[in-house]
Amino acid sequence: MxxxxxxxxxxxxxxxxRLRSALTTLGVLIGVMSVVLLxxxxxxxxxxxxxxxxxxxxxxxxxxxxxxxxxxxxxxxRFIADDIERIDRQLPGEQPRVAGSAVGAESLQADGQRFNxxxxxxxxxxxxxxDRELGRGQPxxxxxxxxxxxxxxxxxxxxxxxxxxxxxxxxxxxxGGIQFRVVGVLTRIGGEASPFGPDQDRTVLVPVTTxxxxxxxDRIDSIFVRASSTxxxxxxxxxxxxxxxxxxxxxxxxxxxQDEIIGVVGDILSILTTVLGAIAGISLLVxxxxxxxxxxxxxxxxxREIGLRKALGAxxxxxxxxxxxxxxxLTVLGGVIGxxxxxxxxxxxxxxxxxxxxxxxxxxxLALGTSVAVGIIFGVLPARRxxxxxxVEALRRD
Amino acid sequence: xxxxxLLSAEAVERVYRLGREVEVHALRGVSFxxxxxxxxxxxxxxxxxxxxxLNLLGALDRPTAGHVRYDGRDVADMGDxxxxxxxxxxxxxxxxxxxxxxxxxxxxxxxxPLVYRGGTPRSRRQAALExxxxxxxxxxxxHRPGELSGGQQQRVAIARALVTDPALLLADxxxxxxxxxxxxxxMELLEQLQADxxxxxxxxxxxxxxxxxxxxxxxxxxxxxVPEVPA
Ligand SMILES: Nc1ncnc2c1ncn2[C@@H]1O[C@H](COP(=O)(O)OP(=O)(O)O)[C@@H](O)[C@H]1O
Ligand SMILES: [Mg+2]
Numbered sequence: 079m080x081x082x083x084x085x086x087x088x089x090x091x092x093x094x095x096r097l098r099s100a101l102t103t104l105g106v107l108i109g110v111m112s113v114v115l116l117x118x119x120x121x122x123x124x125x126x127x128x129x130x131x132x133x134x135x136x137x138x139x140x141x142x143x144x145x146x147x148x149x150x151x152x153x154x155x156r157f158i159a160d161d162i163e164r165i166d167r168q169l170p171g172e173q174p175r176v177a178g179s180a181v182g183a184e185s186l187q188a189d190g191q192r193f194n195x196x197x198x199x200x201x202x203x204x205x206x207x208x209d210r211e212l213g214r215g216q217p218x219x220x221x222x223x224x225x226x227x228x229x230x231x232x233x234x235x236x237x238x239x240x241x242x243x244x245x246x247x248x249x250x251x252x253x254g255g256i257q258f259r260v261v262g263v264l265t266r267i268g269g270e271a272s273p274f275g276p277d278q279d280r281t282v283l284v285p286v287t288t289x290x291x292x293x294x295x296d297r298i299d300s301i302f303v304r305a306s307s308t309x310x311x312x313x314x315x316x317x318x319x320x321x322x323x324x325x326x327x328x329x330x331x332x333x334x335x336q337d338e339i340i341g342v343v344g345d346i347l348s349i350l351t352t353v354l355g356a357i358a359g360i361s362l363l364v365x366x367x368x369x370x371x372x373x374x375x376x377x378x379x380x381x382r383e384i385g386l387r388k389a390l391g392a393x394x395x396x397x398x399x400x401x402x403x404x405x406x407x408l409t410v411l412g413g414v415i416g417x418x419x420x421x422x423x424x425x426x427x428x429x430x431x432x433x434x435x436x437x438x439x440x441x442x443x444l445a446l447g448t449s450v451a452v453g454i455i456f457g458v459l460p461a462r463r464x465x466x467x468x469x470v471e472a473l474r475r476d
Numbered sequence: 477x478x479x480x481x482l483l484s485a486e487a488v489e490r491v492y493r494l495g496r497e498v499e500v501h502a503l504r505g506v507s508f509x510x511x512x513x514x515x516x517x518x519x520x521x522x523x524x525x526x527x528x529x530l531n532l533l534g535a536l537d538r539p540t541a542g543h544v545r546y547d548g549r550d551v552a553d554m555g556d557x558x559x560x561x562x563x564x565x566x567x568x569x570x571x572x573x574x575x576x577x578x579x580x581x582x583x584x585x586x587x588x589p590l591v592y593r594g595g596t597p598r599s600r601r602q603a604a605l606e607x608x609x610x611x612x613x614x615x616x617x618x619h620r621p622g623e624l625s626g627g628q629q630q631r632v633a634i635a636r637a638l639v640t641d642p643a644l645l646l647a648d649x650x651x652x653x654x655x656x657x658x659x660x661x662x663m664e665l666l667e668q669l670q671a672d673x674x675x676x677x678x679x680x681x682x683x684x685x686x687x688x689x690x691x692x693x694x695x696x697x698x699x700x701x702v703p704e705v706p707a
Contacts, residue, residue, distance in 0.1 A: 079591055079592055080594060083591055087591075090579070091579075094579050382575065383577055385575075386575045386577070387588070387592075388536070388560070388563070389534065389536060389563060389569050389575075390563065390564065390569075390588055390589040390592065390636070391560050391561065391563050391564020391565070391589050391592040391593065391640075392560060392592050393556055393557050393560040393592075394556045394560075395556075395557070396560075396592060468537075469536045469537075470531045470536050470537045473536075473571070473575065
């Protein structure tokens with residue numbers, strides 16, 4: 079039997095049992111759809127988060143509390159503001175090259191407008207070390223920090239929410255009931271919250287001393303070191319480690335570069351994507367079992383047909399191929415529709431949900447490849463059973 | 477005519493095993509030959525082994541002892557693809573219960589054996605059309621089996637057996653599901669085709685008046701041949 083003929087016969091058989099075919103396909107369809115969708119979300123999150131980290135600049139070193147093993151969970155920071163100055167003094171070149179921040183969430187209020195924002199208590203060098211531009215006004219100065227002045231630099235969204243389009247420079251607002259004066263507004267960067275910092279547009283920067291008093295702490299959560307170039311990054315790293323090592327234990331801090339963070343985060347997100355894909359794969363597996371099941375029913379229902387075809391000259395192989403093609407046709411149909419719905423779903427997620435979703439060529443190839451594979455794997459048992467039916471027995475069946 | 481017979485059975489036995497202990501000796505050493513153009517009836521009461529013999533002759537089954545040969549070649553030496561080709565090219569089956577595929581039209585049912593030997597769909601339809609015309613059903617091409625009478629269904633089945641231009645027609649109780657008048661029509665049709673095409677015809681029956689029509693009758697009793705009686 080020619081391949082074309084075999085496909086025609088397979089499709090005919092499926093069409094003669096439309097509802098059953100549709101329901102069987104549904105299992106595979108849902109499986110493929112969820113694989114595509116979940117892998118897209120995982121992939122999108124990866125792109126988004128690594129992009130956010132890259133946006134911080136490639137010459138940046140992050141000093142984080144703990145021994146740098148992401149698996150061991152968050153550690154309490156033991157950094158203090160003095161650490162920042164001590165590191166900066168040891169680094170060559172134009173200063174400031176080191177900045178730090180402590181983070182808290184507070185309720186803001188101005189002219190009756192309320193807004194919940196992330197308050198970052200930062201050192202005077204923060205905006206220059208992290209390369210943040212101000213759209214209006216000025217960053218606060220060393221003297222603001224030294225005298226714990228109640229001045230603030232607003233993120234773009236924060237400024238809009240609090241002052242509804244009016245010029246906020248020089249205006250008053252309160253953080254947790256304490257009055258602050260706006261000295262600057264950051265330009266919008268359009269990022270989103272990431273594990274390495276809050277949404278930079280929904281933030282408020284205040285002098286580190288003022289902020290620490292507000293939070294009732296003297297801790298610093300993270301320290302940022304800008305290397306003067308990619309070549310000096312390792313020198314700056316060991317300087318930083320040496321200075322911090324004078325005061326802290328080795329496992330109380332770790333200095334990591336942007337590349338290392340991207341590597342670790344990338345690994346975590348790859349695992350996440352794989353796990354999501356595998357969970358979705360289970361539903362694909364269930365769909366495949368459904369295909370197997372229905373094909374077995376179909377073989378037993380069509381025993382007489384199989385016997386007849388053999389009497390008329392079908393080889394074992396012809397029958398096996400016929401049933402295998404039926405199974406593959408079912409799963410590929412489910413795969414194609416599931417792929418379409420998965421891509422559509424990913425587009426919807428990207429549009430309406432805060433999680434990004436990104437369909438990659440390999441997730442498409444994966445979906446189609448697996449649906450063919452599922453058809454073959456779960457079709458082969460029923461198909462072989464069909465092919466090996468004894469024609470005499472099969473024809474006797476009524 | 478010299479050379480090997482179209483079909484020969486040599487001391488053919490067939491034992492069915494039911495479970496561990498029980499064996500049914502359906503055929504206990506049957507020998508005979510069928511030559512080109514022969515018209516043979518295989519007679520016997522129910523359970524005498526007729527269908528078992530037909531399955532062996534049709535290369536659907538293998539004997540537990542003895543040999544079935546086509547053109548001198550032992551069926552036991554053939555693999556699955558060769559057996560399939562033998563059934564497809566040399567043998568046409570007609571069954572008691574017709575065995576038409578209910579989903580397919582009469583034309584597609586008749587074209588079914590041709591699917592396993594290549595050729596274009598067009599040429600297959602043409603051959604099927606000719607076969608259906610030969611059995612007098614040119615006006616029922618697009619009917620499905622459910623829309624046809626028993627006699628018409630058996631005619632479709634005969635057209636399907638004929639469409640491959642086989643050397644041998646094997647009919648197992650072809651009139652068994654039909655009334656006497658329709659059964660006679662079917663027998664006449666088979667005989668006419670046998671005469672027109674020079675096809676050998678082997679008809680299995682338990683009815684003496686049908687067996688009597690053949691040139692030669694082989695009688696089976698409890699899996700053994702009763703010495704052949706010329707008609
Ligand atoms: N597949 C089988 N398994 C076991 N016994 C069988 C099988 N087919 C036929 N028989 C037995 O073999 C004997 C001959 O059967 P069969 O060839 O069908 O006779 P007939 O067609 O003459 O009625 C019977 O006793 C029947 O029960
Ligand atoms: Mg019988």
